[in-house]
Amino acid sequence: MTEPLFRRMTVVGVGLIGGSLGLAAKQAGAVGEVVGVGRQLASLAVALDRGLVDRVTCDLATGVRDAELVVLALPVAALVAALPEVAIHANPECVITDVGSVKEPILAAGDQAFPDGRFVAGHPIAGKELSGPAAAHADLFRGASWILTPSARTQPQAQDRMARLCEAVGARVVPLEARWHDEVFATVSHLPHLVAYALLDAVLATERGDERVRFSAGGLRDYTRVAGSDPVMWRDIFVMNREPLLKVLATYQEQIAQLAAAIQAADGEAILARLRQARLAREELLHRT
Amino acid sequence: MTEPLFRRMTVVGVGLIGGSLGLAAKQAGAVGEVVGVGRQLASLAVALDRGLVDRVTCDLATGVRDAELVVLALPVAALVAALPEVAIHANPECVITDVGSVKEPILAAGDQAFPDGRFVAGHPIAGKELSGPAAAHADLFRGASWILTPSARTQPQAQDRMARLCEAVGARVVPLEARWHDEVFATVSHLPHLVAYALLDAVLATERGDERVRFSAGGLRDYTRVAGSDPVMWRDIFVMNREPLLKVLATYQEQIAQLAAAIQAADGEAILARLRQARLAREELLHRT
Numbered sequence: 014m015t016e017p018l019f020r021r022m023t024v025v026g027v028g029l030i031g032g033s034l035g036l037a038a039k040q041a042g043a044v045g046e047v048v049g050v051g052r053q054l055a056s057l058a059v060a061l062d063r064g065l066v067d068r069v070t071c072d073l074a075t076g077v078r079d080a081e082l083v084v085l086a087l088p089v090a091a092l093v094a095a096l097p098e099v100a101i102h103a104n105p106e107c108v109i110t111d112v113g114s115v116k117e118p119i120l121a122a123g124d125q126a127f128p129d130g131r132f133v134a135g136h137p138i139a140g141k142e143l144s145g146p147a148a149a150h151a152d153l154f155r156g157a158s159w160i161l162t163p164s165a166r167t168q169p170q171a172q173d174r175m176a177r178l179c180e181a182v183g184a185r186v187v188p189l190e191a192r193w194h195d196e197v198f199a200t201v202s203h204l205p206h207l208v209a210y211a212l213l214d215a216v217l218a219t220e221r222g223d224e225r226v227r228f229s230a231g232g233l234r235d236y237t238r239v240a241g242s243d244p245v246m247w248r249d250i251f252v253m254n255r256e257p258l259l260k261v262l263a264t265y266q267e268q269i270a271q272l273a274a275a276i277q278a279a280d281g282e283a284i285l286a287r288l289r290q291a292r293l294a295r296e297e298l299l300h301r302t
Numbered sequence: 303m304t305e306p307l308f309r310r311m312t313v314v315g316v317g318l319i320g321g322s323l324g325l326a327a328k329q330a331g332a333v334g335e336v337v338g339v340g341r342q343l344a345s346l347a348v349a350l351d352r353g354l355v356d357r358v359t360c361d362l363a364t365g366v367r368d369a370e371l372v373v374l375a376l377p378v379a380a381l382v383a384a385l386p387e388v389a390i391h392a393n394p395e396c397v398i399t400d401v402g403s404v405k406e407p408i409l410a411a412g413d414q415a416f417p418d419g420r421f422v423a424g425h426p427i428a429g430k431e432l433s434g435p436a437a438a439h440a441d442l443f444r445g446a447s448w449i450l451t452p453s454a455r456t457q458p459q460a461q462d463r464m465a466r467l468c469e470a471v472g473a474r475v476v477p478l479e480a481r482w483h484d485e486v487f488a489t490v491s492h493l494p495h496l497v498a499y500a501l502l503d504a505v506l507a508t509e510r511g512d513e514r515v516r517f518s519a520g521g522l523r524d525y526t527r528v529a530g531s532d533p534v535m536w537r538d539i540f541v542m543n544r545e546p547l548l549k550v551l552a553t554y555q556e557q558i559a560q561l562a563a564a565i566q567a568a569d570g571e572a573i574l575a576r577l578r579q580a581r582l583a584r585e586e587l588l589h590r591t
Contacts, residue, residue, distance in 0.1 A: 045413050074338060079401065133305065196508075196514070200505055201521055202518075202521035202522065205501060211561050212493070212582035214557045215493070215550065215556075216583055219485075225584055228447070233490040233587065235498075236494060237529055237588060239524050240580045240581065241581070241584055245574065246576055249358065251573055252568050254568060255565050262562055265500065266555070268500040268507065269497075272503075273405040277544065281541060285537045287499060287500075288533035289536060290502075291500075292502075292530070292533060294502035294503065294505055297506075297515050298522065299526060
């Protein structure tokens with residue numbers, strides 16, 4: 014590449030996503046320089062040491078100065094809280110993006126902080142079972158979808174530059190309406206996490222729960238990856254996306270209640286119909302993605 | 303081994319568990335000859351071809367004749383239904399065992415069919431994501447727990463011979479009270495499966511559910527192994543173990559309702575406490591087993 018897409022990219026939050034993006038964008042020649050901003054010195058040291066970023070700072074104002082792109086790679090509540098300060102210190106031409114798992118509230122806050130439409134809301138669909146800069150790698154986004162959810166206000170040229178960065182690190186850009194994004198991810202990501210957390214809580218809440226756990230083979234064990242994710246990150250997501258999440262959760266509770274009623278009645282046919290239906294969803298999942 | 307534990311072992315149901323036991327027991331020299339009984343000729347042919355069994359028959363009466371051990375490796379409802387016929391045709395000294403995931407009702411039926419205590423109820427904790435004789439292998443039970451749930455009626459010498467077979471194929475014998483077994487497995491296996499099936503059903507039940515499924519990365523995808531198990535097998539388990547299952551399901555529904563209320567109220571502290579609690583259960587799970 015003769016000219017990088019962004020001469021300086023500042024990544025706020027040098028965890029798995031932020032750190033991987035720094036490394037991947039540098040390797041692709043898509044950015045000239047990467048600045049990492051964080052609060053934990055240990056994480057910044059790892060990011061610097063692994064070459065995920067070129068320079069680090071704990072000060073947001075210093076970090077975003079002279080950046081052409083600021084990537085907010087923080088838990089969603091911290092991300093929204095950081096927007097006004099970024100707006101104060103970033104250059105007037107700087108493009109701002111995020112990687113949050115909830116989009117409508119973040120897009121609204123971003124549009125408010127950047128009324129000229131320089132905020133491009135995004136969500137890379139990349140694995141999250143590990144976290145932190147030690148887990149970052151240059152191929153994290155290769156073959157992954159990177160959802161962008163523009164508003165009527167979003168500048169097309171800002172979105173276009175961001176889309177080219179996503180493609181440069183190997184991702185496939187998927188434009189989506191923010192509200193629909195939040196409904197979809199409430200269904201395929203947030204609800205499954207909530208269900209796993211509740212299941213593990215329920216197991217511990219039974220009599221002699223810790224003894225029961227010793228006998229887990231498959232079944233419960235399959236839930237451990239999901240329930241191993243960062244509680245603070247998920248608290249934020251559950252609260253911020255609560256309206257779509259509670260809606261799909263109600264559908265789930267109804268399915269559970271119907272299945273419980275069929276089991277109570279020992280209604281084999283009704284149970285079998287539901288289990289077969291679930292297998293269909295599974296086939297859909299394994300073959301369409 | 304100079305003398306096999308059982309000169310002839312008949313395996314009724316030559317699927318993953320039955321087929322693997324045939325192969326493993328033969329390789330260990332724990333049985334002289336293995337007879338496979340099944341209804342599907344294709345499965346019997348695979349079992350014979352792969353050397354999981356030495357002879358096959360579709361006729362239960364023929365199959366159990368002259369056996370020293372009969373292993374019922376069928377879905378739990380079919381297993382209970384087969385007991386009286388096995389009692390009619392098996393030799394008076396023959397030991398009978400099963401591998402079902404529910405123990406109290408099977409133990410009761412087994413004791414009724416074999417009032418002299420020759421029935422030894424068992425449950426090997428071995429992977430079940432694959433099924434059928436093609437997936438069988440000799441190492442399936444190596445390092446696994448094999449639970450035995452004797453009643454007051456069970457003959458100690460029958461149980462002892464069965465335990466030695468379990469050990470011969472590499473399993474660790476775990477004696478457990480049948481009722482407690484059923485409560486434990488309702489918690490760590492049956493409920494997690496029910497939850498996964500209900501989740502996939504709920505996803506399909508949402509508006510444009512199949513479109514949503516396309517965006518699954520982690521989260522929903524982690525549930526597909528569990529929900530890929532055989533629906534008939536699980537229908538039987540849910541119905542047969544319904545009392546302990548519905549009890550732990552009620553605990554789970556309560557956990558879900560409390561988490562939903564905390565999300566509705568945007569009560570970050572309460573949500574975080576629950577997510578952290580779930581992580582504890584997860585640590586328990588990963589470190590104690």
